[in-house]
Amino acid sequence: MSRRPSLSDVAKRAEVSVSLVSRILSGDTTVRARPETQQRVHEVAAQLGYQPHGAARALRLSRAGALGLVVHEVSNPIHAEIIRGAQAAATAAGQVLLLSDAPELAANADAFAQLVGTGRIDGLMWQGSGEDYDDELVARAARQLPTVLVNSRPRAGVPALRLDDEAAARLAVEHLIGQGHRHIGYVGGRPGADLTERRYAGYLAALRDHDLPVRPEWTVEREWDAPAGHAAMAALLATDPRPTAVFVANVVVAVGALAAAREAGVAVPEQLSVIAVHDAWFVAHGAPPLTTVRLPLDRLGAEAVRLLLSGEGSPVPAGTAADGAAGGGGSAAMGDPGGGGDPVGGSAGRGIVLADPPPQLLVRGSTTRPEGMR
Amino acid sequence: MSRRPSLSDVAKRAEVSVSLVSRILSGDTTVRARPETQQRVHEVAAQLGYQPHGAARALRLSRAGALGLVVHEVSNPIHAEIIRGAQAAATAAGQVLLLSDAPELAANADAFAQLVGTGRIDGLMWQGSGEDYDDELVARAARQLPTVLVNSRPRAGVPALRLDDEAAARLAVEHLIGQGHRHIGYVGGRPGADLTERRYAGYLAALRDHDLPVRPEWTVEREWDAPAGHAAMAALLATDPRPTAVFVANVVVAVGALAAAREAGVAVPEQLSVIAVHDAWFVAHGAPPLTTVRLPLDRLGAEAVRLLLSGEGSPVPAGTAADGAAGGGGSAAMGDPGGGGDPVGGSAGRGIVLADPPPQLLVRGSTTRPEGMR
DNA sequence: TTGTACGCGTTATCAA
């Protein structure tokens, strides 16, 4: 008996037809019902606690009212912030957010199908890590759904949203330069990854602007995690001469790098300044507290939602007959129309850079003037 | 033209009826179609890339195929691990996971209604923080949906899943005792919270078992975050005499506590040993690396999913007429049938303790023998 | 100003 009230329950109690109830409750402006009827319908609906059934709506409107977000690893604080932004924006837009993780989807074809192929979501956001499967899965998803890459360059014809990584790197490196450093190393993430390259570009630009040397042995790239940062820093500290400061392309990597310096007996910041891109709550409590450049990651998530909702996600290519059974390889290679010169600014294009708010320098204890200058 | 293929598309191409296709594809054992027909249907379905429409299924079966998970803050590494476990279990069970966050739901009645009242999810998991709104919202949700509390005692008649916090605390404190500490302080979380109390109980039990003093001024409780840990540790260090070791009820709190010790010039572990409950990837890289007790948080999430799927979530009380419009307070107080003696073990009951795998001690650098004993 | 009828894509029941 106590099943959820439906439109017809309301209709019965209010002694009108279902359709009228539907129109009144959905605020149809063209409906010109008697005020008293409207009143009554609203009252009954409230009294019954009526709420439209999501699935029925989805079926009728062929819109799920949900968006999907795929991240590579929830416990990465960077991803967490993206999730938070997306979550808030989705909620604000009356949508719900469906979370999934990339390795899972890569390993489990059913999971992928369940997320992408059943019409449960109206659009998909993908925060990848540069693994091979990312491109593959995104390409497949984009054939079925409006899709947008988060924190990446456009790839495989899928539009992408990213932050101004180059500016962030520049800001960081220029902070070091401003303190008097002239020997600055670079610790990146996964070699070849968009993010690494863009931040490296910013690093290079800053050095060149100030006529500082670029030494290949001071550029180390490993992976986007702390152990990689540890290894990279160890390698960097083994160079001779060694840099007096290091720019680390990611805060997670920097956590490992800092540990490596500590283990090597190199005091930060006294003997080595360290600065990283992105902020995380815990680094402020570290020893030393890490100086970082904060980027609006939450906006990244929020903007991705907006993009999808405004219909600017990857258009599902018409005529692309469905993908067939899970099957194999297929159409991997696609041109990368947005790869070259990224259109900048919030406008349409396929590669959108979120340049606002600009990167923000959070000076804490891991940077100082180089030894000779103190 | 290229809309998603439906059952009837498959039926047409295979020259059979929709219903037959439905039964064949869903593996109905009672269907005894010709092998060749079955074959053909499967082929056509694969060829067309047919996948059942989620909303239609949900409507027909009145089951959404989705579960909701509410956490208080995604960027908390503890929550992240719960999310990961729930996510994996949901996926494995062919369900999707819908993520939401508690403060958002508390602030936005529409968001709450959207999540809970529209039949989008078949069950709800709630990892609260002990805020007042948690109980209120959970009680409302439980009236409409199978609901389970995660990491909590049962409250408001809603069943709950938790870890063996007492054992974890015991293990931690006994490690300190084993190292020779006899003066051990306690830094908790939000006063009155389940978690704080249970871990405090473990702390007390360990002390009493070893005839160690319990000093009220060595018990400090503030909140579940790093700044609170900072304040708490500062308070603890101001006592005289001060403890030689501190048990911190949560790793996030411990991050702040460690920073406070550092700022106070108290060397960890030389002058003060610190140990905390829960592990997080970054504390291993800290200075000092934090000794922790790991609990199977991912299993907590996974088990919550299992509970909901097996129908052991809070039964929706029959006859409870719907809640009415968002409206106000209403029925807050309910008995707390599970509050007293918690039934232990994996069985039915309303308060389930996940005692397996048991808490695991991860000895790192933040604990050592007390000064006099070295 | 309001009601009837249809279809969204499935699954389940019944009939053939």
Add this chain to the structure above:
DNA sequence: TTGATAACGCGTACAA
């Protein structure tokens, strides 16, 4: 061995 048909709950075109 297979097919027709009726729901599930909603929104909307059309009729009254």
